[in-house]
Amino acid sequence: MPDVFISEEKTKSSKLKSSKTKPFFVEPKESERHRLPGHTHNPLAAFCYYPDFVRFVNADPEEKVVLLLRRHPITNLQWLVTAFLMLLAPSFFPIILPYELLPPGFQIILPLVWYLITFAFILEKFLSWFFHVNIVTDERIIEVDFFNLVSREITDANIDQIQDVTPRVVGSIRTFFNFGDVVIQTAASIPLITFEAVPNPDKVARILRESRIEEEQEKLEGRVR
Template identity: 40%
Template structure:
């Protein structure tokens, strides 16, 4: 059986996944749980490989970083003003300092947003993919075939995770990278069930001879 025939033999995910059967397709890439996206394509994506789910960390998990940035951004200028230290410098220097502080603030918020936005976990009908974004010039992509997955567990820790329904998915594989961690993703029970359904479908394909 050729590779092309193998891909054509794959069923639509709605035919075997209870999770995806109840999920609507969305193209809103700012969401943290993006099911069956139509306008997302990866450079490493195979010709007939379909992206089923894109995940990123739950927004509530970014609250700590946001509050910390706000505290630093507001606290330092306030302390400088109350201490009178900044008044010892010329007005031009003070103006330049505040301009620098605004630019720095914008840069910190932008960096925090980009790291959250581009660090994504992707599940296709063939693989799980972990995109680790560190900066605009460096990112790392790890992936494992569905058939190499050996164990999937979900871990929810703390009251916030229980209230807002997010957790960490731990995946063990027999591939080159043996452990994957999808950190603080929404609806962890759905994600683990979906991966289990994909794994079961992979086994059925082998038994029925739809793929080698």
């Protein structure tokens, strides 16, 4: 027998309750990822949403990377200009240095040594940018500080430990190119994690907030791994 005496307000409230139990942040299917805005196959991308083939130290087997971030490419402009000037410098050696007083062998070795120093400078700066990454997974946030080939520092915090997310875009250059810092306050042992000079800081902050809400929803529904 149909429940004709149930009020319309109750049916509406029950619909609202059922809608609240649905996941807030739905993970896209594997076939749909390449169509997502922000998804790219470029290995040098500074912003990649659901990247492919990303692995990191101490990753859980079922942990999935939601966001991979690097500093905006425009932040490399300063050292790129320096590297360009260093590459041009040997052409001015005969003007600056007393080349005619040097033995012929030194006149050849000196530019080669300079180019080796320049190459080492470029490699160190590129690796520092490429491996200094910020990762957001479905379980935690990770900041990798890459100092050199033998020194790095990894900081992480669980998604449910995020207390506040603040995007900061200061200055005309950052506003024009749409990059800035995302400051994350956590309840972890390290209370402050900063994603420095990342593209689309507002979008990054929104993804972090949505991930936190989804993690809280999983706890309520008992879906926590």
